[in-house]
Amino acid sequence: MGKFTFIETGIQDLYIIEAKRFGDARGYFMETYNERDFHEAGLTMRFVQANESRSSQGVLRGLHFQKHYPQGKLVRVTKGEVYDVAVDLRAESPTFGQWRGVYLSEENKRQFYVPEGFAHGFYVTSEVAEFVYQVTNLYHSEDEGALFWNDPEVGIQWPLVEGVPTLLSEKDQKNPLLKDLEFKF
Numbered sequence: 002m003g004k005f006t007f008i009e010t011g012i013q014d015l016y017i018i019e020a021k022r023f024g025d026a027r028g029y030f031m032e033t034y035n036e037r038d039f040h041e042a043g044l045t046m047r048f049v050q051a052n053e054s055r056s057s058q059g060v061l062r063g064l065h066f067q068k069h070y071p072q073g074k075l076v077r078v079t080k081g082e083v084y085d086v087a088v089d090l091r092a093e094s095p096t097f098g099q100w101r102g103v104y105l106s107e108e109n110k111r112q113f114y115v116p117e118g119f120a121h122g123f124y125v126t127s128e129v130a131e132f133v134y135q136v137t138n139l140y141h142s143e144d145e146g147a148l149f150w151n152d153p154e155v156g157i158q159w160p161l162v163e164g165v166p167t168l169l170s171e172k173d174q175k176n177p178l179l180k181d182l183e184f185k186f
Contacts, residue, residue: 063122071117081130082106
């Protein structure tokens with residue numbers, strides 16, 4: 002596990018991951034995933050799809066999950082910075098309803114592993130951000146679930162940029178509160 006540091010978040014199975022970078026005057030190289038190293042750390046997921054998005058400052062995407070085809074996500078930022086958040090929706094979990102957030106940026110190169118059973122979202126703090134992620138299950142549009150981004154019961158402390166409007170999709174403006182979710186893992 003020498004190429005990665007797996008940082009526990011206080012919520013079971015949710016990790017911040019730092020990869021070792023090898024650099025010189027030409028730039029750098031780093032692995033973002035290595036099955037053997039991840040398996041040694043107890044992360045035995047298998048990725049089946051990779052995605053990328055680009056968003057402007059103030060965009061908030063989330064908090065999303067899939068109900069019957071849940072996705073674990075290994076997320077990172079290749080340009081700019083986001084505040085990335087995961088909320089535990091596993092009904093039997095002692096941390097049900099709790100959240101953790103982490104800044105992901107092109108500078109810190111951190112990754113966040115969000116396992117199945119969590120709602121996930123991010124807020125763009127930089128002028129623009131490119132967000133890359135691998136998932137453990139294929140996307141099924143008919144299976145979408147979501148949690149309201151600013152649910153007072155969950156209490157996420159979003160680092161909103163002063164003077165910049167928070168931009169949400171029409172769907173995300175109407176997501177249910179935790180107490181009203183009809184689906185839990």
